[in-house]
Amino acid sequence: xxxxxxxxxxxxxxxxxxxxxxxxxxxxxxxxxxxxxxxxxxxxxxxxxxxxxxxxxxxxxxxxxxxxxxxxxxxxxxxxxxxxxxxxxxxxxxxxxxxxxxxxxxxxxxxxxxxxxxxxxxxxxxxxxxxxxxxxxxxxxxxxxxxxxxxxxxxxxxxxxxxxxxxxxxxxxxxxxxxxxxxxxxxxxxxxxxxxxxxxxxxxxxxxxxxxxxxxxxxxxxxxxxxxxxxxxxxxxxxxxxxxxxxxxxxxxxxxxxxxxxxxxxxxxxxxxxxxxxxxxxxxxxxxxxxxxxxxxxxxxxxxxxxxxxxxxxxxxxxxxxxxxxxxxxxxxxxxxxxxxxxxxxxxxxxxxxxxxxxxxxxxxxxxxxxxxxxxxxxxxxxxxxxxxxxxxxxxxxxxxxxxxxxxxxxxxxxxxxxxxxxxxxxxxxxxxxxxxxxxxxxxxxxxxxxxxxxxxxxxxxxxxxxxxxxxxxxxxxxxxxxxxxxxxxxxxxxxxxxxxxxxxxxxxxxxxxxxxxxxxxxxxxx
Amino acid sequence: xxxxxxxxxxxxxxxxxxxxxxxxxxxxxxxxxxxxxxxxxxxxxxxxxxxxxxxxxxxxxxxxxxxxxxxxxxxxxxxxxxxxxxxxxxxxxxxxxxxxxxxxxxxxxxxxxxxxxxxxxxxxxxxxxxxxxxxxxxxxxxxxxxxxxxxxxxxxxxxxxxxxxxxxxxxxxxxxxxxxxxxxxxxxxxxxxxxxxxxx
Numbered sequence: 001x002x003x004x005x006x007x008x009x010x011x012x013x014x015x016x017x018x019x020x021x022x023x024x025x026x027x028x029x030x031x032x033x034x035x036x037x038x039x040x041x042x043x044x045x046x047x048x049x050x051x052x053x054x055x056x057x058x059x060x061x062x063x064x065x066x067x068x069x070x071x072x073x074x075x076x077x078x079x080x081x082x083x084x085x086x087x088x089x090x091x092x093x094x095x096x097x098x099x100x101x102x103x104x105x106x107x108x109x110x111x112x113x114x115x116x117x118x119x120x121x122x123x124x125x126x127x128x129x130x131x132x133x134x135x136x137x138x139x140x141x142x143x144x145x146x147x148x149x150x151x152x153x154x155x156x157x158x159x160x161x162x163x164x165x166x167x168x169x170x171x172x173x174x175x176x177x178x179x180x181x182x183x184x185x186x187x188x189x190x191x192x193x194x195x196x197x198x199x200x201x202x203x204x205x206x207x208x209x210x211x212x213x214x215x216x217x218x219x220x221x222x223x224x225x226x227x228x229x230x231x232x233x234x235x236x237x238x239x240x241x242x243x244x245x246x247x248x249x250x251x252x253x254x255x256x257x258x259x260x261x262x263x264x265x266x267x268x269x270x271x272x273x274x275x276x277x278x279x280x281x282x283x284x285x286x287x288x289x290x291x292x293x294x295x296x297x298x299x300x301x302x303x304x305x306x307x308x309x310x311x312x313x314x315x316x317x318x319x320x321x322x323x324x325x326x327x328x329x330x331x332x333x334x335x336x337x338x339x340x341x342x343x344x345x346x347x348x349x350x351x352x353x354x355x356x357x358x359x360x361x362x363x364x365x366x367x368x369x370x371x372x373x374x375x376x377x378x379x380x381x382x383x384x385x386x387x388x389x390x391x392x393x394x395x396x397x398x399x400x401x402x403x404x405x406x407x408x409x410x411x412x413x414x415x416x417x418x419x420x421x422x423x424x425x426x427x428x429x430x431x432x433x434x435x436x437x438x439x440x441x442x443x444x445x446x447x448x449x450x451x452x453x454x455x456x457x458x459x460x461x462x463x464x465x466x467x468x469x470x471x472x473x474x475x476x477x478x479x480x481x482x483x484x485x486x487x488x489x490x491x492x493x494x495x496x497x498x499x500x501x502x503x504x505x506x507x508x509x510x511x512x513x514x515x516x517x518x519x520x521x522x523x524x525x526x527x
Numbered sequence: 528x529x530x531x532x533x534x535x536x537x538x539x540x541x542x543x544x545x546x547x548x549x550x551x552x553x554x555x556x557x558x559x560x561x562x563x564x565x566x567x568x569x570x571x572x573x574x575x576x577x578x579x580x581x582x583x584x585x586x587x588x589x590x591x592x593x594x595x596x597x598x599x600x601x602x603x604x605x606x607x608x609x610x611x612x613x614x615x616x617x618x619x620x621x622x623x624x625x626x627x628x629x630x631x632x633x634x635x636x637x638x639x640x641x642x643x644x645x646x647x648x649x650x651x652x653x654x655x656x657x658x659x660x661x662x663x664x665x666x667x668x669x670x671x672x673x674x675x676x677x678x679x680x681x682x683x684x685x686x687x688x689x690x691x692x693x694x695x696x697x698x699x700x701x702x703x704x705x706x707x708x709x710x711x712x713x714x715x716x717x718x719x720x721x722x723x724x725x726x727x
Contacts (some may be wrong), residue, residue, distance in 0.1 A: 400614035
């Protein structure tokens with residue numbers, strides 16, 4: 001692929017990601033109205049929960065992953081000054097992701113299948129009890145497996161792009177296989193080469209990780225987390241497809257007891273939480289590490305330390321899943337305490353990340369803030385607000401009254417995802433837009449976008465969080481009335497509408513800069 | 528008066544945490560606003576490729592910041608594992624229960640041993656909750672909607688248990704705190720528990 005082809009690839013990913021973002025936002029506002037016991041004639045509980053099932057898949061995989069994939073397909077070759085490993089794999093990940101999400105969305109919309117993203121065993125296969133359609137279980141499982149297959153194809157393409165070329169050059173152009181990529185990844189991602197050098201007594205050995213820019217280090221270390229996540233969640237998709245197919249063909253369910261619900265929950269959360277660490281924390285950190293020095297035209301503060309911090313983040317991420325299981329009393333206490341202690345480790349790694357970024361900005365004074373830099377600053381604020389709430393709820397004692405409340409999904413989940421992660425993605429879009437299209441977006445509209453999305457996201461998240469401390473649960477409708485929670489949900493709706501307005505301003509900015517026709521032409525065969 | 532206030536707040540630890548949390552994030556937001564204003568002004572010239580950027584290891588400021596973060600993590604862990612919070616007192620430093628209440632959950636319904644369940648105040652009570660089919664939640668709420676405690680209910684063969692000491696007399700509701708299917712919102716038993724005696 002030449003650079004122009006990579007630009008088109010990146011833009012296609014980003015445009016589709018934005019469509020998914022809009023879809024997730026519409027779902028969010030509809031659900032918010034339904035929580036307020038409005039639109040009850042339009043959709044019942046079953047329909048509400050099927051929407052809640054699709055919402056995180058569309059939001060996380062459709063929006064965040066597709067935007068990240070598009071950006072990395074352009075940025076990794078750009079930074080390393082080399083081509084992407086496989087064009088075919090790039091487009092395979094594009095279509096697999098869209099197909100998988102379309103299947104998930106259609107299944108939940110048509111059949112009202114609603115196991116939620118948590119998929120706690122045996123809820124997703126409880127045909128008789130929950131009244132699921134076996135065909136829906138099969139179809140949903142296939143959709144999930146396709147989405148995660150897209151993610152795996154993308155990561156292999158990234159790993160191969162990063163690790164193969166040097167070897168191919170060494171071998172005089174001779175191709176080497178996936179085994180080599182895997183070995184190189186393990187050695188570099190976990191600094192095992194350095195360890196091996198120490199064992200062999202090699203003095204003054206420089207770890208291979210120093211051959212790569214910090215941004216690329218974040219990409220492959222984050223991809224380790226998200227690959228493991230894809231294997232686990234994709235595996236759950238395959239499992240559901242098998243249960244659904246077995247029911248369709250035999251007419252009766254396989255026994256739930258084939259799978260232990262607590263062991264399943266441990267494996268599931270171990271895998272699921274790795275999205276939070278890989279995609280939400282490490283990829284975000286990598287994007288800050290790339291954008292801030294580029295925008296300020298200076299080196300990142302403490303580059304060598306930052307590489308170690310990313311490694312620490314990767315290691316910590318493998319041991320934090322227990323903070324999702326602090327309310328499971330059959331879980332061994334030692335695991336729960338371990339989960340709590342490791343989760344506090346994320347305060348240290350994320351704190352050091354923010355320090356490096358802010359120190360880089362501070363040392364560049366006087367700074368002229370461009371749109372992407374403002375977005376980065378607000379996204380850091382979002383991470384601080386959301387991350388702190390996460391640290392508070394992830395303690396054995398406090399989890400007794402925070403678990404599954406609106407605090408978790410409001411302050412921690414949505415502020416971290418919408419103000420932290422999403423504003424980082426928008427920062428990258430504003431920074432890359434001139435590179436990809438040759439035109440810059442309007443700065444005043446960008447300011448309005450930032451203000452509406454940043455303030456709206458914080459207002460919505462904090463209102464939800466306050467309802468959470470009052471006892472309002474997430475994933476729960478209150479058909480008998482919201483009572484004291486109602487004003488909080490009203491304010492949260494205002495925050496959500498502010499975010500929607502911010503997104504509309506962004507779309508207007510894009511359309512008036514490049515024109516609607518250019519966006520449509522992007523998806524036509526290129527000359 | 529002060530003891531009474533502290534004792535009251537201890538029963539609503541989420542509100543105390545909420546106030547502390549809002550205090551901290553106010554400082555964070557104020558810091559970022561100040562940072563935004565100050566960084567637009569002229570500063571001491573630092574060479575683009577010199578200083579800490581080009582060297583390995585940590586600078587003094589970075590090291591101090593890391594030590595601060597470690598200290599916060601250490602103090603946070605100690606505080607949350609200490610018996611300050613009632614949930615830690617009851618769960619981590621579990622008192623010997625005076626009575627056990629066993630509740631079964633099946634087909635989206637709580638099966639209580641009696642309705643309402645009468646519990647004496649200031650007495651350790653063990654709740655054993657067993658699910659016959661799906662994953663559920665078991666939460667006890669005050670009449671004002673605030674949560675006293677909750678736990679997940681992992682289905683058989685697992686037994687879910689928690690010991691609690693109620694200090695406030697009055698009626699309490701039971702609600703499932705975990706989604707288990709579209710019938711989940713209806714898993715609500717008002718006035719399921721009456722706590723008698725103790726201080727009001």
